[in-house]
Amino acid sequence: MKLKxxxxxxxxxxxASLALGACGKKNAQASQGKIKLSIxxxxxxISKEAMANTKEHFSKYQLQFKQVPSNEDFDTKLKASxxxxxxxxxxxxxxxIEDYLPYKTKFVNLTKYGTKKLAKDYVTWKxxxxxxxxxxxxxxxxxxxxxxxxxxxxxxxKAGLPTDPKQVSELIKTEDDYLKAAAQMKEKANLPMFxxxxxxxxxxxxxxxxxxxKNGELSLxxxxxxxAWDFAVKAYQSGYTLDVKLGGxxxxxxxQKGLYSAMNKASWAIAxxxxxxxxxxxxxxxxxxxxxxxxxxSYLAVLKTTAHPQEAAEVVRYLTNEKNQRANFxxxxxxxxxxxxxxDAFMKTTNKLFGDEQYNPYFVxxxxxxxxxxxxxxxxxVQRIFEDQMQLIQDQNKNPDQAWADAVKKAKxxx
Amino acid sequence: xxxSDHGTGLQTAPxxxxxxxxxxxxxxxxxLAIAPFYLLFLVFGLFPILFSGYLAxxxxxGIGQIQFxxxxxxxxxxxxxxxxxxxxxxxxxxxxxxxxMLFLALVLAFMLSLKMFKHKETLKALLFLPNIxxxxxxxILFGLIFSNLDGLANGVLHLFGLRSINWLTSPNWVxxxxxxxxxxxxxxxxxxxxxxxxxxxxxxxxxxxxxDGANNRQxxxxxxxxQLKPIILFTVMMSTxxxxxxxxxxxxxxxxxxxPQGGAMTIVYYLYNTAFTNHQFGYGSTIAWGxxxxxxxxxxxxxxxxxxxxxxxx
Numbered sequence: 001m002k003l004k005x006x007x008x009x010x011x012x013x014x015x016a017s018l019a020l021g022a023c024g025k026k027n028a029q030a031s032q033g034k035i036k037l038s039i040x041x042x043x044x045x046i047s048k049e050a051m052a053n054t055k056e057h058f059s060k061y062q063l064q065f066k067q068v069p070s071n072e073d074f075d076t077k078l079k080a081s082x083x084x085x086x087x088x089x090x091x092x093x094x095x096x097i098e099d100y101l102p103y104k105t106k107f108v109n110l111t112k113y114g115t116k117k118l119a120k121d122y123v124t125w126k127x128x129x130x131x132x133x134x135x136x137x138x139x140x141x142x143x144x145x146x147x148x149x150x151x152x153x154x155x156x157x158k159a160g161l162p163t164d165p166k167q168v169s170e171l172i173k174t175e176d177d178y179l180k181a182a183a184q185m186k187e188k189a190n191l192p193m194f195x196x197x198x199x200x201x202x203x204x205x206x207x208x209x210x211x212x213x214k215n216g217e218l219s220l221x222x223x224x225x226x227x228a229w230d231f232a233v234k235a236y237q238s239g240y241t242l243d244v245k246l247g248g249x250x251x252x253x254x255x256q257k258g259l260y261s262a263m264n265k266a267s268w269a270i271a272x273x274x275x276x277x278x279x280x281x282x283x284x285x286x287x288x289x290x291x292x293x294x295x296x297x298s299y300l301a302v303l304k305t306t307a308h309p310q311e312a313a314e315v316v317r318y319l320t321n322e323k324n325q326r327a328n329f330x331x332x333x334x335x336x337x338x339x340x341x342x343x344d345a346f347m348k349t350t351n352k353l354f355g356d357e358q359y360n361p362y363f364v365x366x367x368x369x370x371x372x373x374x375x376x377x378x379x380x381x382v383q384r385i386f387e388d389q390m391q392l393i394q395d396q397n398k399n400p401d402q403a404w405a406d407a408v409k410k411a412k413x414x415x
Numbered sequence: 416x417x418x419s420d421h422g423t424g425l426q427t428a429p430x431x432x433x434x435x436x437x438x439x440x441x442x443x444x445x446x447l448a449i450a451p452f453y454l455l456f457l458v459f460g461l462f463p464i465l466f467s468g469y470l471a472x473x474x475x476x477g478i479g480q481i482q483f484x485x486x487x488x489x490x491x492x493x494x495x496x497x498x499x500x501x502x503x504x505x506x507x508x509x510x511x512x513x514x515x516m517l518f519l520a521l522v523l524a525f526m527l528s529l530k531m532f533k534h535k536e537t538l539k540a541l542l543f544l545p546n547i548x549x550x551x552x553x554x555i556l557f558g559l560i561f562s563n564l565d566g567l568a569n570g571v572l573h574l575f576g577l578r579s580i581n582w583l584t585s586p587n588w589v590x591x592x593x594x595x596x597x598x599x600x601x602x603x604x605x606x607x608x609x610x611x612x613x614x615x616x617x618x619x620x621x622x623x624x625x626x627d628g629a630n631n632r633q634x635x636x637x638x639x640x641x642q643l644k645p646i647i648l649f650t651v652m653m654s655t656x657x658x659x660x661x662x663x664x665x666x667x668x669x670x671x672x673x674x675p676q677g678g679a680m681t682i683v684y685y686l687y688n689t690a691f692t693n694h695q696f697g698y699g700s701t702i703a704w705g706x707x708x709x710x711x712x713x714x715x716x717x718x719x720x721x722x723x724x725x726x727x728x729x
Contacts (some may be wrong), residue, residue: 076691079477099694103478198672245584247671250564259564377476381693391672395584398676413491414693415474 034062035308037315040078041092042070045142045298047331050324057318061311075099082106082303089306090316093139093299097129098375100139100301104132108302111137113313121322123337125372130299138301140320143334145266145296146366147206148359149286150273155261158189165357169287175204175231178262178289182240185261193261195254196243197236197394198387203264204228205383207291212383213376218411225386226404232390233400243394252276255283264288266295267335267363273353280352285359292369297337335363342367382411470700477694488701498702500675501685502709504590508665508681509658512594517650520602521643524609525635539610542603554596554667558583561592561668583668586678593679596664601657605650612646613639645721652717659710662687682706 051065066088068074075096081087083106093100100107110130115137119127126141149172156163161181162171172181182193194200205228210221220226235241242260244250254260255276263269273283300319302312318324325336329346336342342364349360389403471488475481492498523542527535545553560567561582569579582588620638629637640647662683669679673688680688682702690699 073691075694076477082478099476100478106478244564245672249559249562249566253562253564377694381695384693388672388674388677392674392676395581395672395677396586410497 034060035311036062036064037090037306037308037312038064038066038088039090039092039300039315039319040066040068040088041300042068042074042094044070044332044334045092046319047324047328047334049327049331050319053324053327054315054319058311058315061315063315070094083305085305087303087305089308089312090300090302092142093301095145095295095297096380097139097299098379099377101132102377104136104138106304107138108304108306108309108313109136109138110140110302110313110316111135113310113317115140115313115317118317121338121340123339123367123370125370126297126337128372129375139299140301140316141337142298142300142320143296143325143328144337144367145268145294146335146363146370147203147264147266147288147293147295148362148366149262149288150265150269150283151262151286152258152260152283153281155185155189155191155258158191159185159261160188161185163284165284165286165359165362168284169362172286172289175290179231179235179238179240181262182235183238186238186240189261191261192240192242192259194235194241195251195260195263196241196246197232198390199246199263200235200241201228201232201390202246202387203293204231204290205387206293206295209291209371209373211374211376212379216376218382218414220382220408220411229386229390229400229404233393236393237400241394258282264293267360268296268333270351270353271333278353281355284354284357285362287362288366292366294366294370297335335367378414381414385410385414467700467703470697471704472697472701474695474697477696481697484697488698491698492701492705497675497680497685498682498705501680501682504675504678505659505661505681505683508590508594508597508661509655511590512597513651513654513658516598516602517605517647517654519598520605520650521609521640521647522635523602524606524613525631525639527606527610528613529631539607542606544603545600546604548600550596550600550663551667553600554664557592557596557599557664558668583679584677586676589669589678593661593664593668593681596668597658597661601654605654608646608650609643612643616642648717648721652714652721655713655717656710659706659713682709 046065051063055063068077074094078091078093082103122141123144126144130137130139130141132138149168151163151168153163156168159181161184162168172178178193185191185193205225208221208224208228210224211219212221212225213219214222221228236243242254244254244259252275255273256278265272300316302309302316306312320338322336322338322340325334325338325341328334329336329341336346342360347360347364348358350356350358386407389398389407392398393400393403470481472485473481473483473488526532527538532538561569563569563579563581563583566582568582572579580588582592616639620642621634624634624638660683661681665673665679665681665684666687669677673679673684675685683706686699686702686706689695689702
């Protein structure tokens, strides 16, 4: 019954949309005859102002921006559209660009359209991540997510730790310093330093400078993944973690009430803090300890199926230029990849959440210090296996050695 | 079935044999009328089913070449402890949800059929309401109620001086929470089915019982339940098929870090993660066919039990 009803509804909707779609197409073509380019993006990837700028700049083209949901289906739909007429001319790609590098032929090689000379303008490691091989660039970077240390002021004060961001940056420089501060937090304030074992592990994974795979073979970052694992396990076993799940109501609650004390977060987490109803001045930002790291950041690519590669490449170049990255930062807090944006005004950015603190230098430091790590399309899957085992340690107190062994065993089956 | 019989019947009629290629609007119209469903079924139903059958024996990341790997995926499935643990979770969630739910639905339906209740239509509508609300919205709400830190459920426990429970991270409790979403959503639906069943039971039985001095509890156990047996078995069968496919509740309650050992990983959730998060569409399809085999198995058992039992009752 249910199936039939939905089938009928779907049928009606489809017929209606086909009919409407056909009409729309005819009218648009008849009335204008301009070059038409469609751009698929997900919510929060491109600002409204950047879109308006681009439409104005390319008034000779007809640009169609289409917002699509940013869940896992985004990749599935994009992959399904390859080679079909339904494919957009330009698409946003999330930070999983490594999934697409092996399929460079599905994308227009942007180096053919003069992007090589732009390399110096962009953050190097992010720029490098767009190359399938030294002469084949599949995308241009929009934004990045460099990370800094966000700390809870009241908790730090209670533990006798400094609360001035500069002093915090001085005190907590290495991972060991981070653990020492956590020990002090537990001892003097009886509060956990970190959200959870899993969150800590994921943070450390992002600091790895070597890939999960080396020359196509599982290498687990040549010991770096185990270091990250041991670090998280140690913090967990020492009682430095609150052990609440990343994301979701409990996490928001914990941030708001300061139930834990520090987190390495990307610049866009500022928006999360705001959304979670954190009061101004409760959290401040310092330099992240240890290796510089990044999480997130989108790209724009031109699909091979486009009829107008030259024009589409022009639009991608324009959408990722300095002017539009400034607009993205202003409207969506997207951290720019265009280095010209990192000027004095940018460095002096403040947010009422952090009083008069000028926090951007910490993020810029991380952005500039990052190095490109080659990534394999299977890396994400393998990392999730380890994260799931860490979750079992966190939730069920699973034996860490057993958990590690189980994860390694499962990781070896991924091909 | 009906349609195809009709079609062949017309074709063999001698009157039409001479004009084999004549366009007969009357003959074509019914087919046109049903065409949308079949076209859509072909594209969105049959094709994906056949394609996933092919994928189940292949390796595919969604973009590149599909490599035919034969039985490799099936062997992997048989040895995949995660799959079997996910099955265990699914069956446990199903059992935790279905039996209390059906019993509750039965009791509610029986009570609504009694004369002493007024405003029956309103009550029916109210109890059915959860069934037409969005499962994702309900689950988000349940997630807030059962959140580990400050959820309503833990608040109530505190009120009675009890210790709080890690509802969403303890394997046993998370299954209970997932099952409770199902109970909340489908009790009203099953109650309506039972109500129609109760309406069909002849009043003579209960009236005769009342004359003999039976109370409502005795009528419920001795008359309503035995008379409703076929319908109860039908609802058990339907909720088995539905229960084996439980996904949204688990995925929304535990969006990250769901593991087979953690209790929240159901078969469909495992399938979804394999295919759409890890982009292993081949093995994902194998899991899907594993699920099909399980549903066929469960249905066969159900069918065997129902046919035998119904014969026994009648």
